[in-house]
Structures are given as structure tokens and as C-alpha cells.
Amino acid sequence: MSHKLIAVAAGEAHTLALSGDGYVYSWGRGMFGRLGNGSESDELFPVRVKFQDSELKFIAVAAGAYHSLALADDGSVWSWGYNISELELDSKIKSKASLKISAVKAGGMTSLAIDNRGALWMWGNCTQENSDGDGSLMFVSSFTPIPVWDFHGHTVVKVACGNEHVVALVSAGEKHKGDDLVCYTWGGNGHGQLGLGDTENRVRPEMIGMFNQEFQWTVYEVACGAFHTALLTRKKRPSDTLESLCWTFGLGDRGQLGHGTTQSALVPEPVKELPQPVYLVSVDCGLFHTSVVSSAGDVWSWGMEKGLGLCPDASFTGTDSGDAISPLQISGDGVHGPKFDDPVQVSCGAAHTVLVAHDGCKLWSWGRGRSGVLGNGKNVDCFAPSIVLWPPRNEDFQQEELNQSDKIVDKESSDGDSEMEKKLSLAMEEMKLLQSKLSTMERYASILHGSIFGKPFEEQDIPSSLKNSGTFDIAREWENMLESADRSKLVRLEMFHRNMLAGVKDKMMKKMIQEIIKEYLPSSTQGK
Template sequence: MAQKVIAIAAGEAHTLVLTGDGNIYSWGRGMFGRLGTGKEADELIPVKVSFNNSSHRSGNLYPQIGDRDQPRFVGIAAGAYHSLALADDGSVWSWGYNSYGQLGYGQENSHVPCLVEQLQELVSDSSADVPANTSATTPLKICLVRAGGMMSFAIDNLGSLWMWGQCPQSTDTGELCLVSSSSPLPVWDFHGHTVVKVACGNEHVVAAVSSGASYMGRGLICYSWGSNTHGQLGLGHKESQPRPVVISTFSEESSWEVYDIACGAYHTAILAQKKSYEEDIQCRCWTFGLGDNGQLGNGSTISSDLPIPVIGLPAEAFLISVDCGLFHTAVVSADGEVWCWGMERGLGLCPDASYSGGDAGDALHPSRVRSPETNGFQFLGPVQIACGAAHTILVAGDGYRMWAWGRGRNGVLGRGVTDDSYNPAVVTWPPLNEADIRQLQGGGGASTSSAGTNEMEREMELKLSEAMERLNLMERYANILHVSVFRKQLDERRLKESFQGNVVFDIKREFDNMLGTADSDELARMEGFYKSVLASVKDEILNRRVERMVRESLASMSRERRQG
């Protein structure tokens, strides 16, 4: 459970991971302190975010708290240059860039996580507004956090929405204005309803809200507000909205209901399913807003002010996660197939996009991402996908494996190097401990001069990069081999059980165990696979025999001519 990833969030050039034991890890660009490590240095592999130096912004420092006492976290969010974390007691913590008050306190950047005290105070003070059908003793607390651009959002356990940072608001004349506020503000427009999900771009917000007072698992309505210069609100026009407006495509009367939402800088993506519950589940990905780089996946670079289904996604695929980067979009299905589309071929956005004519390399249609794990188009155990400005992270292996591709600057891919990757590469996970890093770096050394230390650090970084490349290559090879033999993913959690005596892998025992637990369909697929492999081997053996016989016959004829 400690190394299982249960949530992931990507900022402009940094990534956050939440693990099953309530810890948070970060990596990528460190500028503005967005990694929460206490400094602005980049991190090329995941590092644990420590709360030992966390503080109240009022100036009262927490006492030095050990790992045993630090908060247990249940949620994370990443804005462009800042980060949020939600603890199980409802407290919200933030760090990074803060020029617009998006951290929820002052305007100074923070290199370490700090408690958003005002949010706790506001939620506590709002107890007088508890709905009549709720117990007066029900304690209010935050249960979800989200961030995007320079904004931050939180939803409490009664479904109320709070926002702070550079947020869209209404002037006295009813026009849109962007107001910077370090104090969390309630969004009163949804009073009497339950806000379930929220997403935000640079200057626009989309929320999924219950049609009634409470959410019963069905019937979400989609609202949007903020800047609409590119149609990113999906309202059929480009007039900005200072207050939430229902998107008619996903209204209460619509035949589609929303279950996931995401915002790019100036575009929006929504996953929705048919409301006809008696039929097979039908779902689609809808996009709207800026389309200059193909991020809408509609086969063109034309923007749209109305939601349009993405062209090219299989009708039978059930999409479980969607996210938007700056100018790209990505989705993953329950079967583990991943599609990306949008700006810049290969740099994490749309692998294998084609060039033609004046094509800038943008993918105008969904491009299916090949899995190095299966050597096909299926990632095993898909969980969630997240997009940064120019990188994409996929959580798979039921939460125990991560893949990254895109622009690798500042170590944003989390694999120990800064190189770009045109194909999914394994993120260094589980995270290395200090002993592992020292071993990969070749061990410590005696103190030297500053110049010598810098040279040693560069040499250590090179050794670490080379070692990580070798580890990634060997892990990829091991997984492909394991899937080819056993028709299932290599599970590191059970790896030790598979070694006996002198660390010898008992393939026969593993294969017998796998056969004993396989169902009829799995056995049939395996039979077909191995029959195909056996037929190919027999064909190759026959071809070589024929080739050898032909060579021997020609050689014999040549000898007879020479003798004659």
C-alpha cells in the first residue's frame, strides 16, 4: 500500500503523486518552490515532500513534527506553478508560486507546505449556513482540492465550492473581472446543490453539480464561467461569463450526463455517458474551446464554442480518465488503451502523429499510444492520466507503475534524466531511498574544493542518469518477456515469492500456478497464442531445412560439373 499511487496531478513542469499510505512525492521543475522540498532545485526522480518544516503563515511555527505525526494526505492538486494537498482531517496545505494569492495566504512564494488557515476558519464559521436537512452537529471540512493556472478550489463535505487566487468574478455592472484574492471565497451560485467536481484553465472554470440538493451517483449537470474568448465555456458563443451558466449539452434535459471534466489553458474536455441505463454503457469524450493545435481532436485546427464528440475514439471503449495539458488532451480506457492529441508530435503530447505538407506535427485526431510493456496498445491495470504543459503521466499496474512521455526538461518525466521521450518510459517508482541514490552515484567521498565538488556532482549525475537508463531498459525488457511467457504483467509485489534457494526463478512453477488460476477465456487466448508461436517456430525450422537442402543440392551439382 505504501508504494501504491492513488492520485496524480501535473502542473506546468512538475508532477505530484499521492500514495496509499498518505504521503506525497514530487519531481520536475523546482522554480518558485512548487515541489515543496524547501528549495528551488529541480528533482529528476520522485522525492518525498516533507512536512517537518511546515508552518502557519501567522508566524506560529509548528513544532518539528516527525513522520509519525505528519498529516496523512488524501488529495492533491497542481496549478501551473503551485501545489495543494488535502489531509484526512480536512486541512489544506499549499506551496509554490503565490503572486495572485493562490496559496491562500499573503502573496509571498513558499518553498515548503503551509497550512491554509483562512480556509479552515471560513469553513468553521459557515456552520450557521448548514442546510436544514443536515445535523447541526455535522462538522464541516474540505473533502476535495483542485487547481489550475493561478487558481485554487476546494469542495467541502456539504458540496459547497470555495475559490482563491486569480478568480473570475462579477463587477457591479455584471461584467467579468479577474480578482486576485488570498482569502478563499464561497461560490454562492450553487447554494442548494452539491458540487461534485471542478476543473479550471487559465481563466475559466467548469463544475459538475448535482441537479438536486444531494448527489445520488447520477444526474450531474455541467456549469462553466470565466473567460470565453475561444469558446472554452461551451455555451455556443464567445461571450465571457462572470457567473456559472449551464452548458446545454450537459443540462438536466440532456441525454448525456457528465462523469469527468478537465481544462487546458483555453480548451475543455468532458467525459459523459448516455443516461439510458437499460442499454449497454455508452460514453464519449467531448471537447470545446481553442483548437489551433488540434487539441479538440476534431480533425482540424478550428476552435469550437460548442461541445463536439472527439473523432476517432472507439465507440465501445469505456473511458475512465481525461486530462488536458496546455495545448493537448489525453484519455485512457478501462482496457488500458491511451489516446493523445494536440500540439507537437512526440513531445509527450501525441506520439506517432504524422507530418504532411505544412503540418507542424500536431495531431488533429486521437493518436493511440503504444505500450512498451505489452509491445501493443494496451497498458495493464490503468488507473489515471495527467497532463502537464508538455508532458503526460499515466498511472497503471493498478497503481504500482507509472509511465511518462514528453518534454523531459527539468526532470519532469521522473526517470533520472532531462531528455525528451517520444515514447512512454518507466518513471522511477517505487522512489529510491538515500542509500540507493548513493549506491547509484558511486558512493560518497571526502570533502573537496568547490570546483572539485561541482565536478563530482556532475559525474554523479551522469552515473545516475546512465544507471537509470539501464534500469528502465531492463525493466522494459523484463516486462515484455514476462507478458510474452505468462500473458500477464510482472507483479513486483509477488516477485520475492517466485524466487527459491539461490534466487532462481522457477518458471515451471509460476506457469503451473498461472494455469491453475486462469479461467476458460484466458486459457483459450493462451492456447491460441502458443499455437501461433509454435506454428511460427515450425515454419521457420522447415524453411531452414529447405534452404539447407537447396544449398546442399546446388553444391553437389557444382561439384559434379567440376568433376565432369
């Protein structure tokens, strides 16, 4: 069991894996501490996450864009990574005595958990009705888990979330029985990602009418991209055949819906070009791509850059270039054949895809490879599945290698350091210092950017004028940003401005009161 993977989760540029013996592994980009390795360094291969309680065994993992969650067998949830809207680094959510968390999920800058009574909890970036009372939507940071009371008296079975929306599968009655699941959505809906037939935001959960109890298909899997949603449905029992359909809706500009067009869809529509009959065991969404895997081991992807996701450096040319607006089959590496036997799960990050197959014994990845997110020891994009180093090399063996290396270095140093070696050592120290300063500056910029805009600062957020000319007209760039912002972003900016202004006024009032007291009331020393 120690060599088997039972679950994977992919974030913006990092990946988590859970082994059968209850250990959590991570690799990819380390910025914000999302890998849980005690630093912000990248990892090119899977590395085991060390927890404060070494006796704990874990049963589930989840990855948001820049943070990670792990659920232990005692019902506690551990979290680490980006913390503008999350819990503290390496923090632990303790359940009440009568409650135990049984499932965790994350997406964007939101975290979710389902307890053993079927109640849903949320924290991080959460939706809330605007205080103006006009029914509009705003997003606030909740630093502690809050219950979603709308499902009281029902059982939440599965949940997923995108940048601004949430999808949940909930029992029609009090308890989950067979095919009685109904699908609820809420949150941002600017592209129809709620599947409710319009683009109006929803503060509270609303059922997708199509998937009611009378419908012949029942939903059993849900996944969210940045602004699109994917569902898997199967024919309700009794049925002579085991078959399923994939339904997608929301933003479709890069083909991420797989409908053969780049149009958005306001209601669920089936991905018709997937072969029939087929039974799909797993689905997931990246920012702008979608992937599914069948019980027979066939994998299909569609969306940006041939279904690979966001690969800005992709070198496709001619007929091989462009987005995949319909499903493309992803073939194996040739060594293990075109199919991925005994598939377990597919998981999509922002621009990479991870697949667990061979009953959990083998792991593949493809897509954007920078920062080592593919786990194959490289920093380059892979346009076809590449094998991930699994199981990881024995850690004791790795430490022994390091010790042997240190001994060799010590012996060479004892023979006398040359002038070149000294210069190289000084250069390395200077480079480490510069890297440390750069990391601190990146973190500072991301915290400021996250406080204002609700997401960390990334390379694509750098204004083109600053990239091209080295100059920055802040007034013009501010005007451009306001012009391109949608309503939810403008509401967030307004709330940030109000809170900041209120804080400044409060401080000014306190300063004035202190000055008046100093001026008109003699100090205790003057009164003596």
C-alpha cells in the same frame, strides 16, 4: 499499499504523486518552490515531500501551473509554490469545526476546494465583475478561500479550471443522486471554452444547456486546458451497455479538440474518431493537447506535436511532423505490451503526460522532459511512454550512498589536495554563487512580471528584438504588447496602473502633510 499510486497531478513542468500509504511525492522543475522540497532545485526522480506535521496522511493532490496542493485526511489543505495569487509557502488552510475539505483541484494560477457539504471554494486568480459596471470580466487575486454562493442548496461533485475559466459538475437537486449531474461553466470565454455557444465572458456560473436532465448522456469527468475543455459522458441508467463519449470545445488551433480540424468550437462536440463502444475512465488536458485512457488500457492523445503537447525541440520530420487533429493511440513500451493494463488515471501538464496503470503499481510519462519532469532521470523529450522510477529508491539507502561518497572524498583529500582540485573547488563555489544570483534574478523578474501580467515570466516572454540583437526598444515593445493583448489583459493592466497610481498619489499626499507639519508646527525640542 506503499508501492501503489492512487493519484497523480501535473503542473506546468512538475508532477505530484500520491501513494496508497498517504505520502506525497514530487519531481520536475523546482523553481518557485513548487516541489515542496525546501529549495528551488530540480528533481529528476520522485522525491517524498516532507511536511511540518509528519503524522499526517494525505488523500488527494492537485497541481496548478506553478503551485501545488495536498489534502490531508484531517480536512486541512497544504499549499506551496508560486505565490503572487496563492497562499504562503508551506501554508495550511484550516477548516472550520463543522467543515472538512473533501476534494482539491488547481489549474493555471487558481486553487479550488470542495467541502463535505458540497460547497465550492476558490482562491488565487478569481473572476470578478469590472467595477465600471459594464458587466465586463476582470481577474483579481484572492489570498483567502471564498465560497461560490451560486451553488448554495446544491452539491458540487467535481471541478476543473484552465487559465481563465472554470467547469463544475453540480447536482440538479440538493443532494447528488445517480445521473442527476449538470455542468456549469464561467470565466474567460474568448475562444468558446465555456461551451455556451458564444465568446462572451461569464462572471457567474451558467449551465451548458445541452447536458440537461433530459439529455441521454450524463457528464462524469471534466478537464480544462489553457483555452479548451473536455468532458466525459456515459449513457444514463438503465443502459444495456457501458459506453462513453468524449466531448470537447473551445480553442482548436492546434488540434486539441480532436475534431479533425483546427477550428474552434463554441458548443460541445463529440470526438468522433475514438472507437466505439469504449468506456473512458480518465481525461485531462495540457495547454494545447488532450489525453484519454479507456478501461481496457488504451490511451489516445491529440493536439500540438502529435498529441504530445508543447515540444518546441521535437525532431519530427516528414509525415511524422505536425499537430494531431484527430486521436492518435499511444502504445506501451513493448515490455508490458501495447496496452496499459488496469489504468488508474492520466494527467497532463503543460507539455507532458503522466499515466498510472497496473492498478497503481506502474507509472509512465512522455512529452517535454526538461528539468526532469518525466521522472525518468533524464532532461530530454520522450516521444513515446517511458517508465518512471517507481517506487523510489529507499531514502536510507540513498543517504548511505552519500555518506560513503563523503568518506571517499575525505580520504582522498587527506592524501593531499592538488592545485587542480583547489582550482576546481573555487570554480564550483563561483558557479554556485552565479546560480544563486541567476535564481534570485529569475524570481525577481517573475514577481514583477506576475504583478503586471498575472503570470510568471518565461523564456518565450523575452522580446525577439532582445534575443536577436541584444538591444531593447521599450517604447516599441510596449506598443507591440498592447496591440496583441486581448480585452482581459488590457483590463488587468488598467487595474494595475490605477492601483499603482493611487498608491503614488497617496504617498505624495502623506509626504506633503509631513512637510507642512514640520514647517508650521514647532517640534517638541524647539518648544523647550
